Amino acid sequence: MSARPAKDQTRALFDYPPYWAECYGRAPFLPMNRAEMDELGWDSCDIIVVTGDAYVDHPSFGMAIIGRLLESHGFRVGIIAQPDWQNADAFKQLGAPNLFFGVTSGNMDSMINRYTADRKIRSDDAYTPDDIGGKRPDRSTIVYSHRCREAYQDVPIVIGGIEASLRRIAHYDYWQDKVRHSILADAKADMLVYGNGERAIVDIAHRLAAGNPIDEITDLRGTAFIVDDLPSDWIIIDSSKIDKPGRIEEPVNPYVVPQDGAAEAAGSPCQDGSGQTSEQSPAISADTSPALADLPALEMAVGSTTQVLTFMSREERQAIRQQKRNMTVLRLPSYDMVKNDKVLYAHANRVLHLETNPGNARAMVQNQGGQKLWLNPPPIPLTTEEMDYVFDQPYKRVPHPLYGKARIPAYEMIRFSINIMRGCFGGCTFCSITEHEGRVIQNRSEDSIIKEIEIIRDEVPGFTGVISDLGGPTANMYRIACKSREIEANCRLPSCVYPDICSNLDTDHSSLIKLYKRARELPGVKKVLIASGLRYDLAIKSPEYVEELVTHHVGGYLKIAPEHTERGPLDKMMKPGIGAYDQFKEMFEHFTKKAGKKQFLIPYFIAAHPGTTDSDMMNLAIWLKTNGFRADQVQNFYPSPMATATTMYHTGKNPLKRIRRDGEEVPIPKSGTQRKLHKAFLRYHDPQNWPMLRDALRSMGRNDLIGNGKQHLIPTYQPKGDQVGYQNARRKNSTPLDRKSGRGAAGVGKVIKGQILSQHTGLPPRETN
Numbered sequence: 001m002s003a004r005p006a007k008d009q010t011r012a013l014f015d016y017p018p019y020w021a022e023c024y025g026r027a028p029f030l031p032m033n034r035a036e037m038d039e040l041g042w043d044s045c046d047i048i049v050v051t052g053d054a055y056v057d058h059p060s061f062g063m064a065i066i067g068r069l070l071e072s073h074g075f076r077v078g079i080i081a082q083p084d085w086q087n088a089d090a091f092k093q094l095g096a097p098n099l100f101f102g103v104t105s106g107n108m109d110s111m112i113n114r115y116t117a118d119r120k121i122r123s124d125d126a127y128t129p130d131d132i133g134g135k136r137p138d139r140s141t142i143v144y145s146h147r148c149r150e151a152y153q154d155v156p157i158v159i160g161g162i163e164a165s166l167r168r169i170a171h172y173d174y175w176q177d178k179v180r181h182s183i184l185a186d187a188k189a190d191m192l193v194y195g196n197g198e199r200a201i202v203d204i205a206h207r208l209a210a211g212n213p214i215d216e217i218t219d220l221r222g223t224a225f226i227v228d229d230l231p232s233d234w235i236i237i238d239s240s241k242i243d244k245p246g247r248i249e250e251p252v253n254p255y256v257v258p259q260d261g262a263a264e265a266a267g268s269p270c271q272d273g274s275g276q277t278s279e280q281s282p283a284i285s286a287d288t289s290p291a292l293a294d295l296p297a298l299e300m301a302v303g304s305t306t307q308v309l310t311f312m313s314r315e316e317r318q319a320i321r322q323q324k325r326n327m328t329v330l331r332l333p334s335y336d337m338v339k340n341d342k343v344l345y346a347h348a349n350r351v352l353h354l355e356t357n358p359g360n361a362r363a364m365v366q367n368q369g370g371q372k373l374w375l376n377p378p379p380i381p382l383t384t385e386e387m388d389y390v391f392d393q394p395y396k397r398v399p400h401p402l403y404g405k406a407r408i409p410a411y412e413m414i415r416f417s418i419n420i421m422r423g424c425f426g427g428c429t430f431c432s433i434t435e436h437e438g439r440v441i442q443n444r445s446e447d448s449i450i451k452e453i454e455i456i457r458d459e460v461p462g463f464t465g466v467i468s469d470l471g472g473p474t475a476n477m478y479r480i481a482c483k484s485r486e487i488e489a490n491c492r493l494p495s496c497v498y499p500d501i502c503s504n505l506d507t508d509h510s511s512l513i514k515l516y517k518r519a520r521e522l523p524g525v526k527k528v529l530i531a532s533g534l535r536y537d538l539a540i541k542s543p544e545y546v547e548e549l550v551t552h553h554v555g556g557y558l559k560i561a562p563e564h565t566e567r568g569p570l571d572k573m574m575k576p577g578i579g580a581y582d583q584f585k586e587m588f589e590h591f592t593k594k595a596g597k598k599q600f601l602i603p604y605f606i607a608a609h610p611g612t613t614d615s616d617m618m619n620l621a622i623w624l625k626t627n628g629f630r631a632d633q634v635q636n637f638y639p640s641p642m643a644t645a646t647t648m649y650h651t652g653k654n655p656l657k658r659i660r661r662d663g664e665e666v667p668i669p670k671s672g673t674q675r676k677l678h679k680a681f682l683r684y685h686d687p688q689n690w691p692m693l694r695d696a697l698r699s700m701g702r703n704d705l706i707g708n709g710k711q712h713l714i715p716t717y718q719p720k721g722d723q724v725g726y727q728n729a730r731r732k733n734s735t736p737l738d739r740k741s742g743r744g745a746a747g748v749g750k751v752i753k754g755q756i757l758s759q760h761t762g763l764p765p766r767e768t769n
Helices: 020-024 034-040 062-072 110-114 140-151 161-165 183-187 198-209 260-264 314-326 335-340 342-354 384-391 409-414 433-437 446-459 485-490 510-520 543-552 567-573 578-594 614-626 644-651 672-682 687-699
Strands: 047-051 077-081 100-104 157-159 171-173 178-180 191-193 223-227 235-238 298-302 305-309 328-331 363-367 372-375 417-419 469-471 557-563 600-607
Touching (some): 062 077, 062 100, 062 198, 100 140, 100 161, 140 157, 140 161, 140 183, 157 183, 161 191, 171 644, 178 335, 183 223, 191 198, 314 328, 335 342, 342 363, 342 644, 384 446, 417 446, 469 510, 510 543, 557 578, 567 644, 578 600, 600 614, 600 672, 614 672, 614 687, 672 687
Parallel strands (some): 047 077, 047 100, 157 191, 417 469, 557 600
Antiparallel strands (some): 191 223, 223 372, 298 305, 363 372
């Protein structure tokens, strides 16, 4: 397999001729067994999607989006959901697909789905009928791929989804505490599709249907595959070392147009591919501009030779530069290098994150222990018309009938919610949305969103008039973008809002305000809530948006995520300072009072994030007590694959800056004891944490915080007997559930007088008799 330049000009998703099997029409549900295939008149499936989630025919579930999209192109798509992976039998139930197996772990990374941040096994799985855990294997993508190969050896396997996307290069695995190969190498699949993947998967299907071998499909953006050798006509920039920089691209000489292959050469534009200078090569005259047509040729004596100089426009120079860039591949440090050298691991992660903008990203290659992994640049974002095409497919918006009356919690959470956009330009280091969905916001049209609300109102069982969310990865990035497409295409910054909101970012919320107003005025819609995370530093730029949100779209409380109060961890998270939270809080309370309502802000915080010291957590605890918050649900930092903060956790280096061996060392709360201490600071009010906190405060020289007054953080006494146990208002997902009562078996869900309704005392107590 050899690489070709990834295509910049993309074909619209709806601009393909349909496959011949479109004559079968659309399926009410994509079939999950042979009987359903027979009812549809199918003798075989063209594509089979294997997923770790239960099949819910809803646009919030990946297998439904990909399946319905491929079906719209005429392909017959079958679903194998949560198969028994102990042998290959379950992978044969639909027969061999004519084109390929599409394999995904589901909407979540299978390891995050199965284990808590403390590596404890969860007892539940929100994407499984009746919330039962253990219905998918660890590292599902790898296991499913092996079983597909065992079932049908010659059928191509394409892996994708969040698990494959975030493990596309050598990566640190928190659960094994080691660096693993790219998931493509471990799964032994034919191709990896990263990102949301619609463009690539549609193109792959049509090319395979046309008879193209999968090992010849190497020019698709958003794909990765194994190559035998690096192409000889590409510029290879060696970025496998940090002690010396790789090749720096020289500026294009505005007076010379290189000859043929010279534009692709690794050296000066005055060199050709053989290393000859322009003195040794014939010059090219490109005086095609009318403005220069009558000018005599400029000659410059160089020794005994003459060089013809050609004046070029800015556009011509950019075209040459882009041609070179399209034929450039970055060589990352190999798997063996990043496995054994944490500094090189941090460097590789930094390079990867710098190559995420589709407008300027280059191909990358990484040796995987004898195999060469080639990654094409990220996919071109979908247009609004394409987003509408994806979300306007005939989804049933309910689980497959085979599940009967079984509950699927993930579906129940989103069945009345609507995704209005994709992507995030926030760049928070603990999150991998940018590396999966991209930082360019992809928006649906207002009409498409309103149409979906009407479908939910008219067709989805159990609708009571409340839309639970109009959002996406972030609630208020809808139609927010860079003011200049050219600047956007050339930008290499990891965030548009850190350390401050970029001056080139258009923060106009008027489109979102208009959408909210139109949605809440629909007949039969009583309330439209906003439950997605709010980027409050953006929101304060539009008081009109905050007023609309607070007056009409908050159901008693609004969740936002300042994550911390101290500058040290906030800088490692790439989050705004607590001052932005204070500004938003002031606006929230003003408009709440103006609307005559009682509403509350619920801030979320992370414990044990890289860059956090014990003093930082102590100061956060003091802030919480001063402001009257008593956090109930607390999350320790979870090192997820590919996140920048995970690289900090593993290496102790800061990949937000250029990596040096003698560079900044990031404090990492890695030990179990320190992680427990940081979590205890967030729950300073829990008597079970007081002994640990007293010891920590004494060792920090802060005895002044121990006492029984309001100014103290921890009391001197310890409750006795039944008063010691602190009861969490939320059932932990590692707590067995009493199926009859719906409460934790240990009585965690029991309501007691004065208990708050959510995770913070910012909410009023529940009234009890």
